[in-house]
Amino acid sequence: KEWTREERYRVLKNKSELNHLYEINTSSVYRQDYHIQPITGLSNDPNGFIYAQGKWHLFYQWCPWGPVHGLKYWYHVTSEDLVHWTNEGIGLAPDTLFDNKGCYSGSAIAIDDEVYFYYTGNHRNEDWERTAYTCVAKLEDDGSLTKKATPLFAPREDYSEHQRDPMVIYNKALKRYFIFIGARSQDERGCALVYTSEKPLEGWSFAGELHVVGYEHFGGMWECPCITNIDGKDILIFSPQFTKLPGRGDCTNHNVYIVGHMDYETLTFTPESHFRYLDYGFDFYAAQTAANASHHPVMIAWMGLPDNHYPSEKDEWEGAMTLPRRISVEGDRLIQTPVKAIENLRTQTLADNGHMSGAMEMDVTFTGGDVAINLFTKPNGYDGLTIEYDAMYRMITVNKAHMDQRFNTEVFEKLDIPLDEDLMNMRIFIDHSSVELFINDGRYTFTAHVYPTIRENRYTHTDNMDLTIYALGKSVDE
Ligand code: FRU
Missing domain, CATH: 2.115.10.20 (Glycosyl hydrolase domain; family 43)
Known part of the structure; x- marks a missing residue:
């Protein structure tokens, strides 16, 4: 319009x-x-x-x-x-x-x-x-x-x-x-x-x-x-x-x-x-x-x-x-x-079963090596918002170019986060149209809007990590 x-x-x-x-x-x-x-x-x-x-x-x-x-x-x-x-x-x-x-x-x-x-x-x-x-x-x-x-x-x-x-x-x-x-x-x-x-x-x-x-x-x-x-x-x-x-x-x-x-x-x-x-x-x-x-x-x-x-x-x-x-x-x-009180939003612990649920938190501890976490993939495990870590270069790369809905493509769709130390942990906060990453106890953060379609409802990850996943409740007025 x-x-x-x-x-x-x-x-x-x-x-x-x-x-x-x-x-x-x-x-x-x-x-x-x-x-x-x-x-x-x-x-x-x-x-x-x-x-x-x-x-x-x-x-x-x-x-x-x-x-x-x-x-x-x-x-x-x-x-x-x-x-x-x-x-x-x-x-x-x-x-x-x-x-x-x-x-x-x-x-x-x-x-x-x-x-x-x-x-x-x-x-x-x-x-x-x-x-x-x-x-x-x-x-x-x-x-x-x-x-x-x-x-x-x-x-x-x-x-x-x-x-x-x-x-x-x-x-x-x-x-x-x-x-x-x-x-x-x-x-x-x-x-x-x-x-x-x-x-x-x-x-x-x-x-x-x-x-x-x-x-x-x-x-x-x-x-x-x-x-x-x-x-x-x-x-x-x-x-x-x-x-x-x-x-x-x-x-x-x-x-x-x-x-x-x-x-x-x-x-x-x-x-x-x-x-x-x-x-x-x-x-x-x-x-x-x-x-x-x-x-x-x-x-x-x-x-x-x-x-x-x-x-x-x-x-x-x-x-x-x-x-x-x-x-x-x-x-x-x-x-x-x-803020600590965000933990009060946790409604249940979810199994690591590859299914996204609207609002969730993933707490991840890494055990070393290269890492990939792909959010909002299609049911076949492909595409989505990819988060990849290259251990040799200590570099995280986040790419949203393979999502169904692309936007601001002329500005950027893929960005790097250069780390000064190894990747140790990540808290991932997912809401209906956003993802926020808190990396290495908050030394680096990454905030992104993301607008998954109905079929973008899965996630995948490599094996070298321990995950705890929570469903989060609603806390804002409409
Ligand atoms: C920043 C800004 C401010 C201004 C406001 C207007 O986004 O441009 O400089 O005060 O938004 O909405």
Whole structure:
């Protein structure tokens, strides 16, 4: 379907306008059992992730009308354990002059007993010229959000129109708040702009461009910057665009991190080592760590990429969140593991009989040598999503080109995961339209959408492994 601008930017007046689409979307065979997915239409970035008022709050970028990037809302979901999620309704609607064409991505902060959400008001005028304002809203006791009437600041004129995705953080030593904004300079460099204030709701001024040493020319736009301190180290996460990176096929949208040190006085981030991919898979972008959770850091990302298309568009929806992942640092590497409570989803242990069942977890320990695990094969054992490990080169290769439904074929269908050590173990989380691999206790992850057809219902594997397989129950609202 071709969408006109009017269709994409239609304002939602009444929930009942979505009833018909909701029926179509929720009867899709690709609806997930335990991954957050759009109530209708499209979801992209996770926003405003925070633990507050006794539960986890998460929002996602939401276009109600279908699998298309149009008018964006923040849709609100909550959870007590990061596994069971409840739909709470709209968090932010694009209903002011400053955000008239979308409430774009942003982050949360807790200040004493209050929680604030910083987001981008995507304003466009009649000539469709963009002005991206940095706006703020407050979490009320009843779970609703109230916007501050005016933005905290307007975009800078000496950068391109692409300035968005505020990440807010408090620096105790300097007793100041900082906001990082993802940006594209006039000469098309990707970068982050830094603003600072002594107070969260007023007095903001431009402090300068973040200097990430060695990354002065790295991509053409940095979306969704996120900075977090874990175990005494600063982790800078961002999504560079308009560049190809090693081992990432023809993809020009990436999500990377750098472990290093952030100096808030000089606005300099000094890397300890080279950047790394947050995830080696086909569909992972715009990751955000939870605010206010320094003792148990958690990260979540959009399972998807800008400019990509997915087979669930036939059922008029697309997008999902990854599993929330506990993160820790080991040297210059981020370790990601599914939150412990995910184990409560196990409904039964399954025999290793070669049959896939909708939502399942495979815990695999390897006993050495080359390995192959082929998921979603046809009944004859052929094709499917292949996961192969070459022990000599310590390289895992994941290939989705032999699935019945191929998509984003011009970006990549086959990717490598180079390991620094032998392959020891893998946890595989399968939902109705996704696979997430956690390799060697979370040292490497691989996230992919996959849309098996009815006949792609088996799996095969080589003998050199021990498997425990669980069926998983449902944990997200429809
Ligand atoms: C990243 C992004 C953000 C923007 C949002 C709009 O996927 O483009 O930069 O705020 O999505 O939905």
